[in-house]
Amino acid sequence: MSKFWSELAKDLVPYVPGEQPKLQGLIKLNTNENPYPPAPAVMAAITGFDKELLRIYPDPNSDVLKQALADYYGVAKNQVFVGNGSDEVLALAFMAFFKQTKPILFPDISYSFYPVYCKLFDIEYQQPALNDAFEIVLDDYDQDNGGIIFPNPNAPTGRVIGLEQLRKLLQQNTESVLIVDEAYIDFGGETAIALVDQFPNLLVVQTFSKSRSLAGLRVGFAIGSPELIEGLERVKNSFNSYPLDMLAVTAAVAALQDKTYFEQSRQKIIASRDWLDTAMRQLGFEVLPSAANFVFVSHPQHDASLLFAELRDRKLLVRYFSSARINQHLRISVGTRQECEALITALKDIFV
Numbered sequence: 001m002s003k004f005w006s007e008l009a010k011d012l013v014p015y016v017p018g019e020q021p022k023l024q025g026l027i028k029l030n031t032n033e034n035p036y037p038p039a040p041a042v043m044a045a046i047t048g049f050d051k052e053l054l055r056i057y058p059d060p061n062s063d064v065l066k067q068a069l070a071d072y073y074g075v076a077k078n079q080v081f082v083g084n085g086s087d088e089v090l091a092l093a094f095m096a097f098f099k100q101t102k103p104i105l106f107p108d109i110s111y112s113f114y115p116v117y118c119k120l121f122d123i124e125y126q127q128p129a130l131n132d133a134f135e136i137v138l139d140d141y142d143q144d145n146g147g148i149i150f151p152n153p154n155a156p157t158g159r160v161i162g163l164e165q166l167r168k169l170l171q172q173n174t175e176s177v178l179i180v181d182e183a184y185i186d187f188g189g190e191t192a193i194a195l196v197d198q199f200p201n202l203l204v205v206q207t208f209s210k211s212r213s214l215a216g217l218r219v220g221f222a223i224g225s226p227e228l229i230e231g232l233e234r235v236k237n238s239f240n241s242y243p244l245d246m247l248a249v250t251a252a253v254a255a256l257q258d259k260t261y262f263e264q265s266r267q268k269i270i271a272s273r274d275w276l277d278t279a280m281r282q283l284g285f286e287v288l289p290s291a292a293n294f295v296f297v298s299h300p301q302h303d304a305s306l307l308f309a310e311l312r313d314r315k316l317l318v319r320y321f322s323s324a325r326i327n328q329h330l331r332i333s334v335g336t337r338q339e340c341e342a343l344i345t346a347l348k349d350i351f352v
């Protein structure tokens with residue numbers, strides 16, 4: 001605490017991301033990064049980038065990237081918003097749509113950044129509980145609200161909701177904005193982008209960090225109705241005119257063009273996820289069905305925090321959350337097949 005801090009700063013409860021270790025030789029399965037490098041087209045675009053251009057400001061509207069995303073997803077350019085990682089897109093969306101008199105709704109077990117934004121922006125929220133199978137119960141969201149947000153697939157559970165169920169929720173909920181945070185959609189579910197033309201209150205948020213191996217580049221985007229996008233632009237242009245730098249735009253556009261590479265690395269991760277699911281069950285773990293690039297597991301005989309520590313001793317980093325309902329679970333990112341095998345070997349070593 002410092003007397004120089006504002007009341008707001010004193011009161012904040014900042015988000016704590018998974019550890020980015022400075023140690024060499026750790027197998028990192030704790031922040032859902034992609035184990036494969038960015039697409040070759042991304043490497044070429046960065047190498048070929050004219051560095052002298054860095055003298056001037058980038059395009060404040062990132063039009064080239066917006067057009068590339070619009071073409072990729074079959075929407076109009078004025079239905080696309082881009083930001084410095086999807087975390088920034090989400091923060092701007094909370095300001096643009098969720099500062100309402102009624103509380104917003106998100107699941108009790110969900111992305112832990114949402115309550116952090118609520119605190120920062122002074123937004124009230126309620127958290128309908130996931131059911132015992134850790135599924136979102138959409139009927140709980142059929143109530144008066146200032147907005148709704150959840151990840152689909154959900155984090156850290158990996159469970160996914162189908163498009164028909166989302167459509168039903170949107171038919172019931174017409175007076176507030178629904179944000180579907182699709183950080184992991186490319187590893188499993190069906191994107192709700194197909195519904196944005198029908199529902200002007202639907203905002204779909206995605207990121208280049210997970211399925212496109214570009215967590216270090218910081219590029220996220222949202223797709224929705226022109227009126228929602230304009231709302232986001234109003235907030236963005238009241239905060240930072242240039243959230244995306246030239247290199248980020250150049251590399252992100254290249255990533256969208258390399259469809260073959262994207263499909264290959266996506267399929268490799270899905271295959272390793274299935275392999276990991278089976279191997280963990282054979283060790284006695286309970287594994288939730290996952291549509292994401294991670295698995296959420298628990299073991300009836302082994303304490304999760306102890307397993308976390310023993311894995312770390314063996315240079316394997318996974319994610320442990322200490323909050324009440326999930327403090328006996330571990331979230332494990334799907335690495336390369338070799339990394340998944342190293343995890344299973346370490347667990348066998350711990351269990352003997």
Ligand SMILES: *Cc1c(COP(=O)(O)O)cnc(C)c1O
Nearest residue numbers: 085086087111151183207209220
């Ligand atoms: C990783 C993640 C994000 C943030 O992604 P960035 O684009 O890297 O900021 C957003 N939402 C969920 C649910 C995530 O897991």
